[in-house]
Amino acid sequence: MTQEQTAHNWFQYYPKDVAQSYRYSEKALSDYLGEVAERNPDEKAVQFMGTNVTYKEVYDQARRFANALQSKGVVKGDRVAIMLANTPQSVICYYGAMLAGAVVVQTNPLYVEREIEHQMVDSGAKVLVCLDMVFPRVQKVRNNTQLEHVFVTFIKDYLPFPKNLIYPFIQKKNLGMKIEVDYDEQTHNLKQALEATTNKYKKVDISPREDLALIQYTGGTTGTPKGVMLTHYNLVVNTEQCTKWTYRSDDPNPHEKVLAVLPFFHVYGMTVALNLAVMNGYTLVILPKFDPKQVLQTIEKHKVTLFPGAPTMYTALVNHPDIDKHDLSSIKVCLSGAAPLPKEIQKKFEEKTKGRLIEGYGLTETAPVAASNPIWENRRNGSIGLPWPDTELAILDSETGEFLETDQVGEIIIRGPQVMQGYWKREEATKAVFHEDWFKSGDMGYQDKDGYFYIVDRKKDMIIAGGFNIYPREVEEVLYEHDAILECAVVGVPDEYRGETVKAFVVTKTGKEVTEEALESFCRERLAAYKIPRIYEFRKELPKTLVGKVLRRVLVEEEQKKAEEALLSQKEN
Incomplete structure (x- = not known):
């Protein structure tokens, strides 16, 4: 299958008020x-x-x-x-x-x-x-x-x-x-x-297509943060796409109130809250941090209509003991990103608010949204949805460079006017993430016969805890700075609230001892709080390949098996 043969069959399921293509503004954000x-x-x-x-x-x-x-x-x-x-x-x-x-x-x-x-x-x-x-x-x-x-x-x-x-x-x-x-x-x-x-x-x-508006840092698979270069045009396009996707002809002149609890320093909150509100003259209802009780009170008091968030936020809200004490009926649309959205949480949140909670997909490199489910009809649970207007997604066989057929699993690749210009001062890294003019996401997935896309695995080894991307290599490098550590491996383990949490497997040097408390203190001085391991396991050795590379995937599978056994035990009891 060639690039020209990739089917754009998703258009048949587009929202009735959304066109396949638009002319975007040529001006500074x-x-x-x-x-x-x-x-x-x-x-x-x-x-x-x-x-x-x-x-x-x-x-x-x-x-x-x-x-x-x-x-x-x-x-x-x-x-x-x-x-x-x-x-x-x-x-x-x-x-x-x-x-x-x-x-x-x-x-x-x-x-x-x-x-x-x-x-x-x-x-x-x-x-x-x-x-x-x-x-x-x-x-x-x-x-x-x-x-x-x-x-x-x-x-x-x-x-x-x-x-x-x-x-x-x-x-x-x-x-x-x-x-x-x-x-x-x-x-x-x-x-x-x-x-x-x-x-x-x-x-x-300002030349919108040429001049940078933003350098947004994201972790790399090697643990070295890279600066994503986004122009004014990249950001304008993605914000206008978001405006079009949430538009309803039966509500042509809305004055939305956007709950801005997603941090603006994260590209997701910056686009779907900050830029979306300012571009359309909406009101930003700002909270400096996420507190479930305060969010419930704020939605009720200010009659919030749009609430972009992460799955952990919606999980905390639907499980809050006071949720039924608050009127949340003002909510129209919630766009969930940063991590997979559990179906049960989606169902419960919509029952409580009568609004719509849909899952979207994107990366810092795509400013960030590339796809999402239709809001009002044709939604498919478990899918990341359809590519946004003027945006293409395809599935690539990374080994052969061939475009794959329907239902075949490969790497999700993206192209569109919101895709970054490259990584700041990193030409080789930029070349490595492009296949011709397609951006390689590093996420594995497939496209069904109707054009809906699905994620089956995330970027290799990356941990997503509470909506934050955490790269094991960066945490491991800090642990290796401790003089008692011989070997270590960091993985994400299931966590009911954060989605995943960080666990460190540690092998100490002969004659050396260290406590969990000491490692916690050591990491806290060197890492942001959300990156610090919450669980430590001390081992005599770590699983490795014949050439000595630590098999992080084996550790992940062990933790998944433990989680499944624990869940089965709970059901039996």
């Missing part, structure tokens, strides 16, 4: 903020813990940030890192950086010093914006990077009275310390910087 602010200046852009911020105010603050960056020497193409939880500042700085012509580098605020340093050095970021609680970690590695300026901001800056006065005391209690920031010519208070400047920034000419 940041232009949308200005257009909405001009069209609906007093519309709420952000609702955050009791604070309302209009589109006029967000646009004014974003332009001020652009001016502040340009006054610090930022020019088109410079990288500006944003290391924030979901807050109004993360919206302002994201679009403000793009207005200044900068390339945004989204950075996880959970990162420890080693991870921060790598990302800053690799991206060559010139400016970083961070929360005060993150600042001490940044300071420890700052001199090892190209950072010239750091803007520090505070959660309390956008809280209403009296929360803004109370919050610092709560923060001090939780952290056990008060964060002190010494401001100088390179370290700035974001709020004061915005107040001290005007919104008269210098407009930058």
Whole structure:
């Protein structure tokens, strides 16, 4: 079967309001903020813990940030890192950086010093914006990077009275310390910087198809994070595709309220919450972290209509003892991503909300969504759905390079206008993930006769815990730094809440001993919390091939067998 013979038979199951192809806007992603602010200046852009911020105010603050960056020497193409939880500042700085012509580098605020340093050095970021609680970690590695300026901001800056006065005391209690920031010519208070400047920034000419808007880091199978290069056009296209996919002709002018609890520093939350809301003038109802009770209260209070999330979130909600005490009937659509969606969770959530919960599929390299189930009809449980407009999926035999027939398992490959330009400063890695003009996902799957796609296995060895991608090699390299470790292997094991959790198999050196507690403390200093092994098993040896390569798959199969036996035992009892 050749590339030309790949059937686009999925179109027959497309939603009635969705076309096969569209003409996409040729403009900068940041232009949308200005257009909405001009069209609906007093519309709420952000609702955050009791604070309302209009589109006029967000646009004014974003332009001020652009001016502040340009006054610090930022020019088109410079990288500006944003290391924030979901807050109004993360919206302002994201679009403000793009207005200044900068390339945004989204950075996880959970990162420890080693991870921060790598990302800053690799991206060559010139400016970083961070929360005060993150600042001490940044300071420890700052001199090892190209950072010239750091803007520090505070959660309390956008809280209403009296929360803004109370919050610092709560923060001090939780952290056990008060964060002190010494401001100088390179370290700035974001709020004061915005107040001290005007919104008269210098407009930058953007070529949407050529100019980068974002460098989004993702783990690699070798454990080395790679920067995915996404242009303004990549992001505009994927956001417009999302808009079209969720459109209903019987609800032609909706004003949606989007629950933004998925982190904006993750490409999924950035596209299907942040960009989707701003492009269409929706209201972002922002929560800085996921708390099931708070989410239930927020949906009811703000009448949330769109709620993109991860399966662990929906699992936590349907199992929360208070779910029946809350009115969740405002929910229209929930797009689940980052991990497989259990059918039972989908069923229960829809029963509770009367809304639609569908599964989608994508990767950072596809900005991120490439396919999803139809929302209103023709949905197929267990499938990742149909390719989005102007997007093609196919199944490739990675060994022969041949395109496979229906129901044959191979590697899922993708092409479309949302696919990345490549990996930042990694030409060989970029070449390795493309077959002609198709992006090779690394995921194994198949296409049925109707054009629906299914995943049968994920990228080799990758662990998905709570929606986060965790690569065993990175965790293993940290464990190997411990002087008591001879050998180790890290795998994902079934976890009722997180989907998977991280387990480390450890072989100690002769005469050396180490406890689980010691390894936990050791890893906590070197890894973000979600990457730290939750379970340790000490062994005398690990299964290996004849050439000495650890058979991680054998360990995974052992854990799966244990889980199946435990489940069978529960049923018998």
